Ligand SMILES: CCCCCCCCCCCCCC(=O)SCCNC(=O)CCNC(=O)[C@H](O)C(C)(C)COP(=O)(O)OP(=O)(O)OC[C@H]1O[C@@H](n2cnc3c(N)ncnc32)[C@H](O)[C@@H]1OP(=O)(O)O
């Protein structure tokens with residue numbers, strides 16, 4: 001008997017209300033519209049054809065007169081600091097405003113400088129007089145496969161409007177401007193995620209959290225002491241060994257890129273939507289970077305074959321109201337492949353490595369085959385949902401999270 005909690009019911013109501021909501025901007029965009037739901041006669045694939053480049057709007061969209069566009073060169077220390085500060089103070093918070101993502105500067109440079117990136121897809125809005133950065137949106141190029149179709153897309157992220165400039169319809173202008181600049185590079189599709197319901201999710205994923213430092217998590221209000229549980233019993237429940245269990249488990253290194261690319265490409269084939277990674281992509285997205293991305297593999301001690309892979313990225317959150325702690329150190333499961341080592345054992349070794357890096361909580365979405373290890377490794381379902389979207393590409397059947405082979409940052 002599934003326990004129906006009041007707030008789960010409230011969320012269901014909220015989400016169904018959002019289906020009824022008017023979306024004055026999104027109704028104008030080439031995205032699946034709510035009223036089309038269930039109409040599977042519409043063909044899958046691009047919703048609108050490409051526009052001849054000569055017909056793409058050449059000049060930027062108009063901003064309110066006080067503001068101007070600025071291309072943010074993340075390689076510039078000063079500009080990167082400004083972007084970091086804007087996000088640190090104004091980016092995504094949880095519903096109770098207890099936490100706010102605190103992407104580090106190194107993380108932002110990693111996220112925004114993949115192979116083939118376009119500097120002018122890193123778009124800021126600043127106040128003409130003070131030069132203060134007040135809004136941001138980014139795109140990076142990505143080759144994504146949707147079923148058997150490999151499509152050049154833009155991955156859109158870090159949409160942020162300063163708290164003082166909210167609800168002024170600035171976001172639609174930011175979105176139209178990044179769309180325009182992507183079109184100028186002859187790219188017509190995009191992928192993005194959001195915690196909010198918009199027209200129309202390809203799929204909706206659930207976050208799961210594995211406590212690593214339960215005492216701190218309870219102290220800051222991230223989690224609560226379970227019923228009939230004491231603190232010492234909780235600490236014992238989540239205790240992890242210091243040593244990993246899998247023979248041949250080690251950090252990924254540059255010479256592993258060809259083998260990891262083969263392993264990952266073969267594994268991702270089973271999913272409806274997945275990145276079409278080549279060796280350059282794997283080198284950028286999966287080679288370890290201190291405090292940004294950690295990746296490990298299993299090299300068979302007998303055959304020296306690489307049989308398994310796991311990775312997580314580090315995304316801390318500012319703790320907004322705690323007297324004892326200022327930062328929640330969170331790791332997010334990224335791409336994992338198991339062909340010999342059971343996935344649950346591989347992921348337990350990932351948890352052990354996260355604990356060694358002083359991580360407080362290990363987060364995972366219920367995408368790919370993550371559902372097979374979450375409960376066994378003592379993950380708890382979070383209340384955060386992540387909706388995945390495609391722009392100008394229709395997929396008829398809203399996918400199961402397990403059909404999705406894509407993790408965005
Ligand atoms: C081919 C290439 C295509 C490239 C583009 C592909 C699309 C990319 C799309 C972007 C992917 C971003 C991926 C991420 O970064 S997800 C993370 C988003 N960032 C945050 O949540 C940070 C904190 N919040 C803010 O900074 C602001 O609240 C934002 C900037 C989010 C909205 O600012 P504000 O609160 O001041 O609102 P408004 O008055 O200006 O505008 C209201 C309109 O904006 C629609 N809205 C609200 N939130 C989102 C959202 N997260 N995605 C898309 N649309 C959103 C909303 O439905 C309404 O439209 P409609 O309902 O009336 O129609």
Ligand SMILES: CNCCCN(C)c1ncc(F)c(N2CC(C(=O)NCc3cnc4ccccn34)C2)n1
Pocket residue numbers: 092093094095099100101193194195207317328330363382383384385386407408409
């Ligand atoms: C692929 N792009 C994902 C980046 C994160 N995006 C945009 C996001 N969108 C909605 C969410 F539900 C969410 N969750 C992470 C889970 C979580 O840890 N929840 C508690 C918590 C701790 N710190 C924060 C900061 C902000 C929000 C929740 N926080 C829930 N993440």
